[in-house]
Amino acid sequence: MIEMKDVWKSYPNNVKAINGINITIKKGEFVYVVGPSGAGKSTFIKMMYREEKPTKGDILIDSVNLAKMKEKRIPYMRRKIGVVFQDFKLLPSLTVFENVAFALEVIEENPTVIKRKVMDVLDIVMLKNKARFLPTELSGGEQQRVAIARAIVNNPEVLIADEPTGNLDPDTAWGIMDILDDINHRGTTIVMATHNKDIVNTIKKRVVAIEGGRVVRDELRGSYGYET
Numbered sequence: 122m123i124e125m126k127d128v129w130k131s132y133p134n135n136v137k138a139i140n141g142i143n144i145t146i147k148k149g150e151f152v153y154v155v156g157p158s159g160a161g162k163s164t165f166i167k168m169m170y171r172e173e174k175p176t177k178g179d180i181l182i183d184s185v186n187l188a189k190m191k192e193k194r195i196p197y198m199r200r201k202i203g204v205v206f207q208d209f210k211l212l213p214s215l216t217v218f219e220n221v222a223f224a225l226e227v228i229e230e231n232p233t234v235i236k237r238k239v240m241d242v243l244d245i246v247m248l249k250n251k252a253r254f255l256p257t258e259l260s261g262g263e264q265q266r267v268a269i270a271r272a273i274v275n276n277p278e279v280l281i282a283d284e285p286t287g288n289l290d291p292d293t294a295w296g297i298m299d300i301l302d303d304i305n306h307r308g309t310t311i312v313m314a315t316h317n318k319d320i321v322n323t324i325k326k327r328v329v330a331i332e333g334g335r336v337v338r339d340e341l342r343g344s345y346g347y348e349t
């Protein structure tokens with residue numbers, strides 16, 4: 122469902138962040154992306170939702186080539202892909218409900234459907250009782266759960282997470298992993314960049330290691346493989 126073919130990325134400052142990646146991620150997989158700082162993990166992930174465009178190569182999501190896609194089609198493509206960030210990126214003046222509903226309002230979904238869909242995803246992340254709270258009234262783990270709810274409310278085929286547990290204490294991080302695992306079991310493909318050695322070594326998944334902009338290791342039920 123995600124296929125990268127001979128993908129290269131240089132930034133305008135001439136940093137060569139990705140140097141010839143070929144990879145296939147099948148529907149329903151859960152993939153950790155690991156590697157040292159500066160290895161190219163974020164760049165790799167950003168190209169999957171066209172936040173960055175490759176300098177060369179093809180990136181197919183369900184046979185649609187993101188690398189060649191025209192700017193005006195990007196918002197439509199993004200409905201298939203949910204994204205979660207390390208720093209949550211919630212809108213501070215909107216309630217939990219409104220933050221999650223926002224993505225559906227943009228596409229002019231009917232209000233009754235919005236209410237149902239938002240409450241359904243808030244149920245998955247166990248935050249139905251905090252729908253009226255503002256982000257500042259939530260813990261970091263709760264804010265990340267809202268961000269996950271927002272990312273999955275459109276029922277995307279892929280959920281991309283860049284260091285989703287990076288700002289959280291260990292216990293809270295495990296809670297986020299339970300939720301991501303649950304979402305994966307419901308059929309969503311997950312690609313997650315992480316530095317969290319304990320998580321990668323305990324909740325075994327496919328591990329893709331990137332160094333110097335290349336895939337240096339790709340193992341089903343792999344391990345973190347770096348000292349932290």
Ligand SMILES: Nc1ncnc2c1ncn2[C@@H]1O[C@H](COP(=O)(O)OP(=O)(O)OP(=O)(O)O)[C@@H](O)[C@H]1O
Binds near residue numbers: 136156158161165
């Ligand atoms: N917007 C940008 N402009 C120029 N260079 C960039 C940009 N973003 C990243 N880079 C460079 O590309 C390389 C790869 O960076 P990237 O953020 O993809 O690494 P990473 O593996 O995610 O690192 P970290 O684990 O520290 O987040 C680095 O040398 C970085 O300095």
